[in-house]
Amino acid sequence: MNSLKILIKVCIFVCLIIFYQPSDISAQENAQTSFNKGTDCAKLRKFKEAINYFTEAIALNSSYANAYYNRGIAYGMINNHNQAISDFNKVIALDPTDADAYYNRGFAYDSIKNHGQAILDYSKTIELNPSYANAYCNRGINYSDAGNYHQAISDLTEAIKLNPNDTIAKRYLKFLSFDINSIDNKDALGNVMERLNLAEKTIDYFSKIIKKNPRDSEAYYIRGNAYAASGKTDDAISDFTKAIENNPNYPEAYNCRCKAYILKNKYDDAVSDCNKAISFDSNNAEFYYHQAEAYCFRNEYDKAWDSIKHAEALGFKIPPYFLEKLKKNSGKRK
Numbered sequence: 001m002n003s004l005k006i007l008i009k010v011c012i013f014v015c016l017i018i019f020y021q022p023s024d025i026s027a028q029e030n031a032q033t034s035f036n037k038g039t040d041c042a043k044l045r046k047f048k049e050a051i052n053y054f055t056e057a058i059a060l061n062s063s064y065a066n067a068y069y070n071r072g073i074a075y076g077m078i079n080n081h082n083q084a085i086s087d088f089n090k091v092i093a094l095d096p097t098d099a100d101a102y103y104n105r106g107f108a109y110d111s112i113k114n115h116g117q118a119i120l121d122y123s124k125t126i127e128l129n130p131s132y133a134n135a136y137c138n139r140g141i142n143y144s145d146a147g148n149y150h151q152a153i154s155d156l157t158e159a160i161k162l163n164p165n166d167t168i169a170k171r172y173l174k175f176l177s178f179d180i181n182s183i184d185n186k187d188a189l190g191n192v193m194e195r196l197n198l199a200e201k202t203i204d205y206f207s208k209i210i211k212k213n214p215r216d217s218e219a220y221y222i223r224g225n226a227y228a229a230s231g232k233t234d235d236a237i238s239d240f241t242k243a244i245e246n247n248p249n250y251p252e253a254y255n256c257r258c259k260a261y262i263l264k265n266k267y268d269d270a271v272s273d274c275n276k277a278i279s280f281d282s283n284n285a286e287f288y289y290h291q292a293e294a295y296c297f298r299n300e301y302d303k304a305w306d307s308i309k310h311a312e313a314l315g316f317k318i319p320p321y322f323l324e325k326l327k328k329n330s331g332k333r334k
Contacts, residue, residue, distance in 0.1 A: 031060035035067050047074040065094040076108055084108040099128035103135055115146045133162035137169040170218050202226040217247035236260045251280035258290050270294035285316030301330035
């Protein structure tokens with residue numbers, strides 16, 4: 001997940017550095033000259049030089065909010081997040097209504113794994129600007145990291161509503177939404193009725209997306225997972241199939257359809273889908289685990305053990321109940 005967050009930072013921070021210009025035309029001429037030089041350096045990704053120029057501007061004008069702001073961004077770009085937080089604190093003290101300052105301070109807290117403070121800042125961003133899609137996305141990611149999956153799904157769904165092209169929110173929602181078997185503590189998502197209620201809301205929302213764009217493979221994929229969580233396995237299979245028809249190179253859809261086929265006792269189809277998923281991504285440990293499940297149900301225990309070995313080599317923790325089942329059925333200890 002961290003790599004996706006870095007992507008958010010790069011996209012937003014650089015753009016804000018380039019386009020965030022001083023609003024105070026009457027600021028000291030030398031301070032603005034230094035500020036402009038800092039901005040030019042930031043455009044060239046020379047962030048340490050940019051920091052020096054922004055520091056000069058601040059020395060000449062201690063109330064230069066935009067210089068603190070851009071210096072905070074530059075500090076963030078060189079992973080000096082504590083200094084970034086300090087600069088955004090100053091911006092917020094000078095202008096408590098600056099939603100971008102709260103957002104970027106939230107990102108800095110996020111980067112040092114202070115999820116509680118990050119959530120507070122993203123929440124303040126949303127309070128000041130209810131249409132701030134990236135704040136919903138990042139708050140959702142932090143809720144996920146903090147174990148609040150229900151709120152994470154809600155925020156990521158809102159981010160997509162505000163920005164239907166938000167691929168980052170969609171990808172996180174893929175991993176979070178209703179893939180309940182991958183979560184060790186199922187109570188983390190709340191009780192069964194709460195999960196079903198959330199699943200139904202997601203089915204309704206993505207049904208509208210599909211009606212507008214019947215070729216949206218990700219919408220079919222997410223709705224398919226929601227159907228699976230609701231126990232509507234046939235509908236889930238149908239949606240995973242549509243996702244694959246619209247995007248034949250979709251390993252996650254093959255993997256999820258494999259799991260659904262296992263529930264329907266269609267083990268040949270499950271093995272075929274797992275093999276297809278692995279052909280697209282041979283480094284995904286989960287795919288090998290579900291392949292092992294399918295082989296086990298087909299009584300092909302040697303192949304199941306081979307799949308288990310691949311999954312473990314890639315760092316997958318095999319559920320103890322499945323290992324015991326495989327040992328008992330195969331008569332082997334591995």
